[in-house]
Amino acid sequence: MRATETLIPTLKETPAEADIASHVLLLRGGFIRRLASGLYTWLPLGVRVLRKVEAIIREELNRRGAQEVMMPVVQPAQLWRESGRWEAMGAEMLRMKDRHERDYAMSPTHEEVVTDLARRVLDSYQRLPVNLYQIQTKFRDEVRPRFGPLRAREFTMKDGYSFHLDDDSFERTYQDMRDAYSAVLRRVGLDFRAVLADGGNIGDSESHEFQVLAGSGEDVIAYCPESDYAANLEMAEAVAPAPSDAAPLELAKVATPDCRTIADVAKFLAVEPEHCVKTLIVRGAETPLVAIVLRGDHELNLTKAGRLDAVATPVAFAAETDIRTALQCSPGSIGPVGLAMPVYADRAATALANFVCGANDEGYHLTGVNWRRDAGGAQTVDVRNVVPGDPSPDGKGTLQFARGIEVGHIFKLGVKYSEPMGLSVQNGAGEDVTLTMGCYGMGVTRLVGAIVEQCHDDAGIIWPAAVAPFDVHIVALGYDRDAAVHEAADAFLNACEERGIEALLDDRDERAGVKFAEADLIGAPHRVTIGARNLKRGLVEYKPRHEGQGDLAPPERIAERIAQAKNT
RNA sequence: CGGGGCAUAGCGCAGUUUGGCAGCGCGCCUGCUUUGGGAGCAGGAAGUCGGGAGUUCGAAUCUCCCUGCCCCGACCA
Numbered sequence: 001m002r003a004t005e006t007l008i009p010t011l012k013e014t015p016a017e018a019d020i021a022s023h024v025l026l027l028r029g030g031f032i033r034r035l036a037s038g039l040y041t042w043l044p045l046g047v048r049v050l051r052k053v054e055a056i057i058r059e060e061l062n063r064r065g066a067q068e069v070m071m072p073v074v075q076p077a078q079l080w081r082e083s084g085r086w087e088a089m090g091a092e093m094l095r096m097k098d099r100h101e102r103d104y105a106m107s108p109t110h111e112e113v114v115t116d117l118a119r120r121v122l123d124s125y126q127r128l129p130v131n132l133y134q135i136q137t138k139f140r141d142e143v144r145p146r147f148g149p150l151r152a153r154e155f156t157m158k159d160g161y162s163f164h165l166d167d168d169s170f171e172r173t174y175q176d177m178r179d180a181y182s183a184v185l186r187r188v189g190l191d192f193r194a195v196l197a198d199g200g201n202i203g204d205s206e207s208h209e210f211q212v213l214a215g216s217g218e219d220v221i222a223y224c225p226e227s228d229y230a231a232n233l234e235m236a237e238a239v240a241p242a243p244s245d246a247a248p249l250e251l252a253k254v255a256t257p258d259c260r261t262i263a264d265v266a267k268f269l270a271v272e273p274e275h276c277v278k279t280l281i282v283r284g285a286e287t288p289l290v291a292i293v294l295r296g297d298h299e300l301n302l303t304k305a306g307r308l309d310a311v312a313t314p315v316a317f318a319a320e321t322d323i324r325t326a327l328q329c330s331p332g333s334i335g336p337v338g339l340a341m342p343v344y345a346d347r348a349a350t351a352l353a354n355f356v357c358g359a360n361d362e363g364y365h366l367t368g369v370n371w372r373r374d375a376g377g378a379q380t381v382d383v384r385n386v387v388p389g390d391p392s393p394d395g396k397g398t399l400q401f402a403r404g405i406e407v408g409h410i411f412k413l414g415v416k417y418s419e420p421m422g423l424s425v426q427n428g429a430g431e432d433v434t435l436t437m438g439c440y441g442m443g444v445t446r447l448v449g450a451i452v453e454q455c456h457d458d459a460g461i462i463w464p465a466a467v468a469p470f471d472v473h474i475v476a477l478g479y480d481r482d483a484a485v486h487e488a489a490d491a492f493l494n495a496c497e498e499r500g501i502e503a504l505l506d507d508r509d510e511r512a513g514v515k516f517a518e519a520d521l522i523g524a525p526h527r528v529t530i531g532a533r534n535l536k537r538g539l540v541e542y543k544p545r546h547e548g549q550g551d552l553a554p555p556e557r558i559a560e561r562i563a564q565a566k567n568t
Numbered sequence: 569c570g571g572g573g574c575a576u577a578g579c580g581c582a583g584u585u586u587g588g589c590a591g592c593g594c595g596c597c598u599g600c601u602u603u604g605g606g607a608g609c610a611g612g613a614a615g616u617c618g619g620g621a622g623u624u625c626g627a628a629u630c631u632c633c634c635u636g637c638c639c640c641g642a643c644c645a
Binding site: 009012013014015017018019034091092108109142144146151155158210218405406407408409441442444445475477478511512513514515516517529532533 | 578595
């Protein structure tokens with residue numbers, strides 16, 4: 001292709017609307033333009049990248065037996081009422097009415113539609129399992145769209161749904177999809193982790209997120225460098241430390257005036273925060289209040305807390321006035337000793353001996369506290385956030401933290417939709433079986449953003465070869481005024497096309513600096529510079545985007561080299 | 569949804585405090601020169617100063633209302 005015939009509106013300066021690398025570079029490189037908050041137009045260059053990503057996804061899914069379909073984006077409310085999500089989805093779902101005043105949703109996801117499809121067409125267990133997917137537009141009216149294509153309101157998602165007679169069948173497909181997602185991300189050339197995640201409100205059990213590692217990512221993941229353990233911070237298990245075997249000291253009550261925080265208490269009593277415990281009071285499911293005890297240096301994990309039977313969900317801290325009424329002291333002086341409410345203690349807190357805690361008496365703390373002797377009623381649970389350096393739950397090393405961009409999420413739906421929507425078939429024995437479902441999502445437009453986030457330098461994007469808008473950027477210097485350059489550039493473009501190399505020839509009447517700067521910005525993996533000087537010796541310059549230095553060679557040799565790189 | 573900020577030419581910004589001809593850089597158009605890392609000179613086009621109401625002889629500037637956008641927190645591919 002020729003630059004003079006392609007719409008590539010690059011920007012020299014950073015638009016004020018963007019402040020992270022991927023957003024800035026996609027705008028500046030002429031890949032996307034914003035229409036309104038969270039709404040983006042994909043320009044020719046951007047579409048080329050999207051299509052490549054989609055092609056890879058299709059290949060990996062089709063290879064594993066998934067079949068592509070395409071479902072409507074506008075969906076009747078009736079279906080959503082059946083699943084109960086017309087109410088449950090809230091403002092995130094864009095709603096509208098047609099000319100007959102009937103309610104519709106702009107689909108944020110397709111479980112309802114695909115389940116409806118399945119109950120109409122899956123008339124026998126002999127058709128199972130079935131794995132359907134589509135690459136489609138979704139709309140989610142995000143509270144706060146940001147970071148350009150990383151969190152847009154309208155976006156392209158590959159969503160897949162599988163249907164099974166039993167869990168074994170589901171597990172096989174789940175594993176296939178897990179492999180497919182890893183294969184896609186590997187082919188795209190990304191550093192990523194498949195992490196254990198919370199199913200959130202879509203699924204009903206454990207799931208995996210595919211996180212592309214990037215410092216600007218919104219999610220924190222805990223992973224073990226020595227093994228393949230990786231989990232979302234919400235999910236990462238905090239293993240029990242070895243219990244202290246110190247001989248019990250005498251329980252003592254000490255005045256701790258003006259000590260409101262663990263840091264205050266630790267400093268005042270000259271002990272480390274990890275020898276103190278803090279007691280948090282949350283709302284209970286059965287009782288008004290529930291206590292959760294953590295080691296002084298640890299943080300509560302709200303997801304884990306929400307799974308505790310006695311804790312009300314969503315997890316909410318008790319109001320200070322309620323605490324004062326119930327305990328006659330402020331939150332800073334609470335401890336597990338003699339507390340008249342259900343008490344959960346984190347494993348790390350339980351492992352302590354002779355620790356410090358609040359005395360449930362304003363301005364006093366207890367020292368030398370021991371669980372068995374002084375606060376035996378506590379139930380030991382895992383309820384804290386892991387911290388870097390914690391042992392990995394698989395016993396193979398210690399955890400580290402990284403930030404990630406969630407580009408994919410796969411989970412088991414079970415019968416969450418098939419049951420309320422009546423999706424069942426008869427099995428071989430003539431019994432009605434409600435189908436088990438799996439759900440597999442991958443954000444395609446987000447993935448493009450994540451790629452740029454991971455693959456760029458100060459000058460611009462460095463596309464992984466598999467998804468680059470072009471294989472090679474041909475910089476023809478003086479194309480319009482030097483016949484030899486003109487001819488050589490056209491010939492090189494032809495040579496590329498004959499070899500199946502996608503090339504962009506910069507045939508514009510621009511100066512060298514402009515052309516080089518834009519080539520770096522756009523980020524094709526290979527760059528070939530054709531200038532009068534080197535051409536006199538029959539040479540052109542070749543430089544990979546990610547390397548500083550290029551070299552000179554005859555054009556045919558370079559075309560061959562690029563063709564080879566493309567096919568390996 | 570809560571908190572903060574911004575809105576002036578296609579893009580980036582100054583001008584607003586203290587009301588008085590709407591400006592600068594980049595980009596765009598024309599011409600000449602230049603030509604391997606975002607050129608130089610000359611000329612030119614381009615603005616409902618986000619919208620509405622008000623104060624005033626006079627409003628980009630002051631007041632009120634509205635809208636849009638960005639950033640920080642709880643959700644998600």
